[in-house]
Amino acid sequence: MSEEKFDAIIVGGGIAGTVASYLLAKEGLDVVLIERGNYCGSKNMTGGRIYGHSIEKIFPHFAEEAPIERKITREKISLMTGESNFTIDFSSSELGRQGGDSYSVLRGAFDQWLAGKAEKAGVNIITGIRVDNLIIHNGAVSGVVAGEDELESDVTILADGVNSLLAQKLGFCEELRANQVAIGVKEVIELPAHVIEDRFQCSGKEGTAWLFAGYPSGGRIGGGFLYTNQSSLSLGIVCTLDDVIKGEKSVPQLLEDFKKHPVIQPLIKNGKLLEYSGHLVPEGGLNSIPKIVGNGVLVVGDAAGFCINLGYAVRGMDFAVASAECAAKAVLKAKESQNFREESLNGYHDNLERSFVMKDLRLYKKFPHFLEKTPRIFKEYPQMVENLMNDLFIMNGQPAKPLTKKIVNNMKKVGILNIVKDCWRGVRSL
Structure with missing residues (x-):
């Protein structure tokens, strides 16, 4: 058992975890963030797009210094069969206007930038260690078991991703069902910047977001995606796990077929594979959100199921940022009275209700x-x-x-x- 007790322990070094830790440390709290990867972002392959409105509030003009790839000024949505592709193609300078802007990102670099911000604010980041369990005292979470160490804290924030085993251990949620989650597989394909600009009609640091329905997921629930980075493409597919089980083709085979499609093949011609990875994506919407507040503990980001796939837009990163902000505000409020029981931390619920997070999730609750x-x-x-x-x-x-x-x-x-x-x-x- 460590003799030191922290104000807050954050489990997970993705966007939600690093933003929450930054906001708490900025207000003078003693915060430790534990990331099981070798560095924040080392395991993260999430699609590739962040809507700027929520992170802009925390880091004004973030795009001027953050390692973003391209500002999205062109949107494409396609219905694809094995032989054809019907596309709605929309480009507008309004897409890049501040407040409604979005960017393609590579999460390895972007998450490291966020972690750097957190460290400068005073967060102690520990990497390469997995949190195996939570410490429970008097019915409240009072720390974590990380490797051979036990670290105590007033409050613990779980930002450990879509399949949060720690939330399951607390009884906040059950094991994920196949229809509640999708599997995403992505390749990062290197191409020269001028080739990307020619093939996708981009200029400067502008880029394209392209979503596909139909053929990429084998005619089942899911789709394909393509994002233009500065000198690479993020290309992949997402399929609900339930449909993957029923389908005849494996997910890697679906991606290979997608790459060979007559529309896609010329776009990635002569590209060099830089990365191949996969992860789970929450797909259940509002009805799949677990219990997110307990005695001494909060759940944020993907671990809380805050994600929406509307077919024409996929949102998760802006929900991660906003939920982290809501959680940090609740912890700071609870700190004033030194009461970290559930009834005090329930301010997190109130903050989420006032934000766009619950409003949007509630609006689209029937879509899944x-x-x-x-x-x-x-x-x-x-x-x-x-x-x-x-x-x-x-x-x-x-x-x-x-x-x-x-x-x-x-x-x-x-x-x-x-x-x-x-x-x-x-x-x-x-």
């Missing part, structure tokens, strides 16, 4: 269920769009059909009533 019950989005609809586009653009000497007939004929293959019901349910879920 909508996707689960509407598999046509990932198979029949991409095929319908391919057939319709072929009817519109192929001229083969046969008498032309009226446009309305072309549209209706292709809709009938899916079922007009099915389309109407899916559109209605989709709109209601959003």
Whole structure:
């Protein structure tokens, strides 16, 4: 048992953990952050995009010094089959305007930058050690067991990722079910900056975010993603674990097939593989959020299930930052009365309710269920769009059909009533 007692121990050196530790240390608290990787970000391969609004509040003008890759000024969303790709392509300077800006990032570098900020604020960062258990005294978490050491604290913040074994040990959540989580696999592919700018019509440090539905996930729930970095691409797929189990292809095979698609292959031509990795992604939305406040303990970020995949946007990092801020404010308030019991730390709930976090999660709470019950989005609809586009653009000497007939004929293959019901349910879920 260590003789020193900390004000706060943070478990996990991702965005949520480092931001929480920074905010607490900045206010004079004695904080230790424990990261099991060799450095903060060493294990993190998350997609590649951060919305700037939440971190801008904590680090004003962060993009001027943080190791961001490119400012996203072009959005693409595609319905893809094995032979075709229908894309909505939107570019606008408004996408890069401060307050609504977003950036592609490589988390290894970005998390190290955040860790550096935390260390400068006074956080003691310990790396290469896994937290195996929590210390419980009088029904309250009072520290952690890390390796051979026991470290005590007034409050412990769990930021240990989507499959938080520590939260499970506390009884805050059960073991994850296959339909509550997705598996993401990503490659970082090196290409010269000028090649990326030519292939994706980027200029300077501007970039593209591109999401795909249909073929990349084998026609099941999930999709593909591509983000342009300064001199590399982040390319990958995400599939719900439940659908991976049911599917015929493995996740690595799905990614290989995605890379060989006639749309993707030219974009990564002559690229050099720098990194291949995978991780779990929370997919359950509001209904999968575990208990996040207890005696002497709070849960933040992915460990709390704060993530939304809307198909046209994937959000997790901005939720991680905001939840860390809400948790830090609750701890600082509890510090004033030296009361770290659950009733005192419940200010965390109040802070989350006042922020965008719970408002957005509540707004989209039906969307995961909508996707689960509407598999046509990932198979029949991409095929319908391919057939319709072929009817519109192929001229083969046969008498032309009226446009309305072309549209209706292709809709009938899916079922007009099915389309109407899916559109209605989709709109209601959003």
